[in-house]
Structure formats: structure tokens, C-alpha cells
Amino acid sequence: MKLGAIEAGGTKFVLAVGNDQGELLEKEVIPTDPPEVTMPKVIAFFEGKGIERLGVGSFGPIDINKESATYGSLQKTPKTDWVDYPLGKELQDKLGVPVVLDTDVNVAAMSEAKWGNASDVDSCLYITVGTGIGAGAYMGGQTLKGLSHPEMGHILVRRHEKDDYEGGCPYHGDCLEGMAAGPHIEKRWGKAASELQELEEVWEIEAYYLAQALVNYIYIVSPERIVMGGGVMKQKQLFPLIRKKVLELLNGYVSSPSLTEETIDDYIVPPGLTDEAGVKGALYLAM
Amino acid sequence: MKLGAIEAGGTKFVLAVGNDQGELLEKEVIPTDPPEVTMPKVIAFFEGKGIERLGVGSFGPIDINKESATYGSLQKTPKTDWVDYPLGKELQDKLGVPVVLDTDVNVAAMSEAKWGNASDVDSCLYITVGTGIGAGAYMGGQTLKGLSHPEMGHILVRRHEKDDYEGGCPYHGDCLEGMAAGPHIEKRWGKAASELQELEEVWEIEAYYLAQALVNYIYIVSPERIVMGGGVMKQKQLFPLIRKKVLELLNGYVSSPSLTEETIDDYIVPPGLTDEAGVKGALYLAM
Numbered sequence: 001m002k003l004g005a006i007e008a009g010g011t012k013f014v015l016a017v018g019n020d021q022g023e024l025l026e027k028e029v030i031p032t033d034p035p036e037v038t039m040p041k042v043i044a045f046f047e048g049k050g051i052e053r054l055g056v057g058s059f060g061p062i063d064i065n066k067e068s069a070t071y072g073s074l075q076k077t078p079k080t081d082w083v084d085y086p087l088g089k090e091l092q093d094k095l096g097v098p099v100v101l102d103t104d105v106n107v108a109a110m111s112e113a114k115w116g117n118a119s120d121v122d123s124c125l126y127i128t129v130g131t132g133i134g135a136g137a138y139m140g141g142q143t144l145k146g147l148s149h150p151e152m153g154h155i156l157v158r159r160h161e162k163d164d165y166e167g168g169c170p171y172h173g174d175c176l177e178g179m180a181a182g183p184h185i186e187k188r189w190g191k192a193a194s195e196l197q198e199l200e201e202v203w204e205i206e207a208y209y210l211a212q213a214l215v216n217y218i219y220i221v222s223p224e225r226i227v228m229g230g231g232v233m234k235q236k237q238l239f240p241l242i243r244k245k246v247l248e249l250l251n252g253y254v255s256s257p258s259l260t261e262e263t264i265d266d267y268i269v270p271p272g273l274t275d276e277a278g279v280k281g282a283l284y285l286a287m
Numbered sequence: 288m289k290l291g292a293i294e295a296g297g298t299k300f301v302l303a304v305g306n307d308q309g310e311l312l313e314k315e316v317i318p319t320d321p322p323e324v325t326m327p328k329v330i331a332f333f334e335g336k337g338i339e340r341l342g343v344g345s346f347g348p349i350d351i352n353k354e355s356a357t358y359g360s361l362q363k364t365p366k367t368d369w370v371d372y373p374l375g376k377e378l379q380d381k382l383g384v385p386v387v388l389d390t391d392v393n394v395a396a397m398s399e400a401k402w403g404n405a406s407d408v409d410s411c412l413y414i415t416v417g418t419g420i421g422a423g424a425y426m427g428g429q430t431l432k433g434l435s436h437p438e439m440g441h442i443l444v445r446r447h448e449k450d451d452y453e454g455g456c457p458y459h460g461d462c463l464e465g466m467a468a469g470p471h472i473e474k475r476w477g478k479a480a481s482e483l484q485e486l487e488e489v490w491e492i493e494a495y496y497l498a499q500a501l502v503n504y505i506y507i508v509s510p511e512r513i514v515m516g517g518g519v520m521k522q523k524q525l526f527p528l529i530r531k532k533v534l535e536l537l538n539g540y541v542s543s544p545s546l547t548e549e550t551i552d553d554y555i556v557p558p559g560l561t562d563e564a565g566v567k568g569a570l571y572l573a574m
Contacts, residue, residue, distance in 0.1 A: 061542060075542045123433040140429045146410040146509040147543050154540060155503045158445055171540040216442045220507045222433040253441060253458040255348060255362045256434050 003286040004046050004054035004097070007278030008087065009104060010079060010131070013038060014275075015045045018283040022114075024276065034081035035090075043094045054091060054099045055285030057107030057278050060134075062087070064101055064149050072101050100285045104278055105136030106143035106150075108271075111281030112227045113138040117272030121224035125217050126271075127152070128230035129210065133177040137221050144221065153177040157212045160205045163188070180209040182232050193235060203237055210238070211245030214268065218246075218254060225258075229271040236270075243268050290573040291333050291341035291384070294565030295374065296391060297366060297418070300325060301562075302332045305570040309401075314566065321368035322377075330381045341378060341386045342572030344394030344565050347421075349374070351388055351436050359388050387572045391565055392423030393430035393437075395558075398568030399514045400425045404559030408511035412504050413558075414439070415517035416497065420464040424508050431508065440464040444499045447492045450475070467496040469519050480522060490524055497525070498532030501555065505533075505541060512545075516558040523557075530555050 002025075007014040009032060016027045026049075030041050046054070061075040072088015092099045102110075109118075109126035118124035118138075127135035133153030137144040144150055154175045165188040167174025168181075178184060185193050189202055196202045214226055232238070243264045250259060258267045271277060289312075294301040296319060303314045313336075317328050333341070348362040359375015379386045389397075396405075396413035405411035405425075414422035420440030424431040431437055441462045452475040454461025455468075465471060472480050476489055483489045501513055519525070530551045537546060545554045558564060 063542075139431065139433055140427065142427045144426065144508060146426055147505070147511045147545055148509050148541055150509050151506045151541060153506075155506050156445055156499055156536070158443055171538050172536075212443055216503055217507060218434070219438045219440075219442050220504060221431060222435050222437050224434045249443070249459075251458050254435055254438060255350075258434055 002049060002051045003283060004049070004051035004095070005279050005282035005286060006042065006054065006056045006058075006091075007104065007107070007282055008032070008056060008058040009278065010059045013042060014279040015042060016279045016283065017046070017049050017051060018286075020287050022280065022283060022287065024280065024283065027279065032079070035085050039090060042091070046095055051095070051097055053286040054095060054097050055282040055287075056088065056091065056099060056101045057104045057282040057285065058087060058101055060103050060149060061151070062101065062103065062149070064103065064145055065147075072099065102143050102145075102285055103134070103136055103149045105134040106138070106145065107136070107281035107285065108229070108277050109136040109138040109227070110143055110284060111273055111277040112225075112271060114284055115273060115280060116277060117227055117269045118225040119272070123224045124227060125221060125223035125225070126227045126229065127213070127217075129180065129228065129232040130182050130230035133181050133213075133230075135217065137223055139221060139223065152213070152217065153181070155213060155216055157209050160208045162201065163205050176209060176213050180206055180213075180232075185232065193232060197235065197237070203235065203241055206232070207238055207241035207245050211242050211249060214242065214246050215249045218250065218259075226268045227271050228268060229277075233270065239268065239270070289336060289338045290570060291336070291338035291382070292566050292569035292573060293329065293341065293343045293345075293378075294391065294394070294569055295319070295343060295345040296565065297346045300329060301566040302329060303566045303570065304333070304336050304338060305573075307574050309567065309570060309574060311563065311567065311570065319366070322372050326377060329378070333382055338382070338384055340573040341382060341384050342569040342574075343375065343378065343386060343388045344391045344569040344572065345374060345388055347390050347436060348438070349388065349390065349436070351390065351432055352434075359386065389430055389432070389572055390421070390423055390436045392421040393425070393432065394423070394568030394572065395516070395564050396423040396425040396514070397430055397571060398560055398564040399512075399558060401571055402560060402567060403564060404514055404556045405512040406559070410511045411514060412508060412510035412512070413514045413516065414500070414504075416467065416515065416519040417469055417517035420468050420500075420517075422504065424510055426508060426510065439500070439504065440468070442500060442503055444496050447495045449488065450492050463496060463500050467493055467500075467519075472519065480519060484522065484524070490522065490528055493519070494525055494528035494532050498529050498536060501529065501533050502536045505537065505546075513555045514558050515555065516564075520557065526555065526557070
């Protein structure tokens, strides 16, 4: 059986045809332009390929509540051309196949749990730290969602005592994303992250915010692994700083063999899948 | 089919026999003394009643990972007589029936979702604010757990600007539980909560901490309803203060018809079940 998969990202769409064994057979990458430019290319890619279902991992916010009248519609995303765009309905109408949607980060969490760096455990939280901060979780055989999809990037964090950056989230000022997403590192220090590698304080402050987030995720959802991806996490010096701070903040409270100095390197890890995580997860949604 | 149910709480054990329709047929309440006093009474209650399975909602921390060698054992609980006590194994050995365990708060969340104030939606987060603070969630047809059970009471919160209480959590000082559990209201103000009802500042500060927790729970697990129980929540003036603060902190970021000034009273609610929530949830575990 042939299945379609889309990773709908903020900068690019990855389109693929795969089979019900989870294998990718054909792939194409197109830029994320306004819908009237991007969507005809998406439809053209899938037309005539005989797919029977389509899975989509999308940027958000997006309505992923199957019982909602606006299921599959983008919401008030900063990508203004896409606000309220009925992505799911449009794909279903044009391609005539059932469409299943989830968020890009939920799909990445599922993908890491199936084929990536969490394939040896049953649950996984995936956080991306880049232009924004988002996270998704795969727990008990399903992605985490309810009222809406999680927006884990916007949790409240405590300010680092040496940090006087005001915070840049348009909704919350100094929430996690407003303090720790890539653009805010750059605004705080006046330089791109890549030029700040040698400045210890930059990464100490960044690790403090990300460690607070991870600690709250551990207390609230208790994932068996945390995978950290996104542009900012390419600064590999962050991993040991974050791991150390997470253990300090937990202070031995959670009894688990995964949360010790000896084992934390295998608990907080980089992604195992790179370019294909999103689209493989989307394929899995269709399966 | 007859099933057994236990709500194992920090002050009392509720024991019940029910059927596979979720009806309670017989119930008994005994105090939580050390295991050598309490457990023989538990065994005696169930013996000869022909139960085929037993569900237990227990205080914690407790190992609820079915693949662990210590599944069903209490961990480092402040109730020192029970530390490392193999509750699940003991019940299984003595009664000769399969035992399924979960935390008291996970069971309460499930119970509220099945029969209580969240029975009209598919997911529910239950938080109890009393001697300690704990929360559980029921999402996608199962309770939330992974590495261990959640410990949502210990998340990091921001200090209220008028609050100089140092915080009383032995592990984390000024985490949520250390700032907002009942004993810390009393320590901060030097009087029992029941004598502080008229003092607005007490409840404003309390609501600030609890609202931060709810906002983080909403961002991280996105439950369709939040049920707030426990001794401190008997101070009904807290509900409107918490609801207002939650909306302020979210600042319109999560698009949901449940999170508006008009609808928030139906989103953050008191429990629908009172005394039987725990034991009915435990019965459901056995079903």
C-alpha cells in the first residue's frame, strides 16, 4: 500500500511517498512560500501516485482536535500568509484521501521513539531549540494532545540572576522561548550564536533556561528519554551543561536509574534521525 | 465478576469490592498505620471474597513501571515505615490475584474523567493541594506515566514579588509544593489557613503559585479539563483568583474555546466525586 507523508515546516515542505512498512520510496523538498504558491506544488507531487492515506506533521499552532470543525487548520502562526489556512481540508479535498495531522514536534518525538535515539524505550519527549522553541511527546503509544497540542516552549522560567535581557516573546515576554530561542541569544549578546561559542556565560545562561524546562517536563510527563534538536542545539557544548543543571535542579528527587551522573548522558541526547525525522514520522501517522 | 479496589492514602486506606460494571458492593476504611498493622487488615478484608483482580491507587512515590523488578514498591516516601515496602507484591502473594497499581492522583484524574467533573471530555488533569501537592493526568484513554509517575507538585515556580517565605520543600526549597502546600501557607503566615480567610494577600499569593502550575500543565499536557481538589482548595475563594491569573498568564496564546473569560469557570473546576473518587478509580484500574 502506498502512503503519502508531508513534513510541513516553517521554511520547507518535505513531501514523500512511502509504503506501509515505513520505507520512503520517493522524496521532494520545496520551500514554504504562501499557500497559493506552495500548495499547488504539493498537490502536483502526490497526484497520480496512488497514495491511500496521507500523514502530515505541521508547524503550528494548528488545530489537531479531530472533533473540531476546523481540524487541520493553521491558527495564529507568525507566518501570516498561513493564518487560518485549512491545510488538512485542502489536502483531503484535492487528493481525495484521508488525512491525519499532528504537530511537527509530536511527529518528531514519535519518529525518534520509532527509529531514532529513543527506539529502545517506550516514551520520548522531543524539544527543538531554534528560531522558536517547541516540544512534543510520544507516551503510551500515542502523541500527547488534549484541549489542543502542547505549547511547551512557552512555559514560565525563572530568570538567571546574571541575565537582564527583557525577553522577546510577543505573548509572554520572558517565557522560555522569549529567553532561550536562537533570536534571543542573538539579541541579548548582540552577535549570532555561532560567534559566541567561546563565551562561557552565554551557554551557562542558555543551559539554565533549557534545564529548567527539562526539569518541568520530567516532573509533568516523565518521558523515558529527552531528545534535543534544532539549530541552537548544534552548539554541542550545551549538552553537558544542561545535563549537569538538570541533575542539580532535580536534586535526587525522582528515583530512576536514568537520572544519575553516570546515566544522564544517555537520557538527554541529540536526535538520532536528521533530515528524515519529520517525514518518516508523518509516514508513520499515515500507517 | 468481582474485583477488589484499594485507595491507599497517607492517612487512610479505603478498601472495596466491586463488580466489572464499576459498581461498589462493599467498602471499609482503615487508618494508614505502619505496614505490619495495616496490611493484615487489608488482607483480611479481601480474603474469601472471590475477587479476580485488584486495582490500587497509592500514595507515592511508588514504582509503577510494570517492567521494573520493584514494580509496586513504595519509594522514599516521607511515611518512613513504608519506604521500600513492596505493596504490590505483598498483595499479589497474599491474595493470589493480579494487582494493577497507579498513583492516587493518576487514579483520581481517571475517576474524574469517567464519573466526575470531566466525564464530558476525553482528558483531565487532577491536582490536589493539601499537605503536599500532587497531580495526575488521564489522556488518550490512559494515565500519564513513563520513566516514573509524574511529580507535578515539584515544578519550579517564580516567586511572588511580595513573598519572602524561603520555601519548605526538603528537596527543592521553593518549588511549587515548597511554596504553596498547606503547611507552607501556615508557616508563612503563622496561622492555619482556616484563620486566614479574610486576608486577601494570602490567597493572592497562593493563587499566583497555583496559576503558574496550571499554565505550565496547560502548555505541557494540554488537558481538556483541570480538576482541583485537596484541603487547601476547600478555600473556595481561590477558584476565581486562580482562573483570572491563568488567563492573564496565558495572555491569549492558546486558541481554545475553553480558555476564555466566559468559559474558564467550566475549565478549572472542583472535584465532582468526593470520598469515592480514589476507590472508584482503583476499581476501574482492575476493570
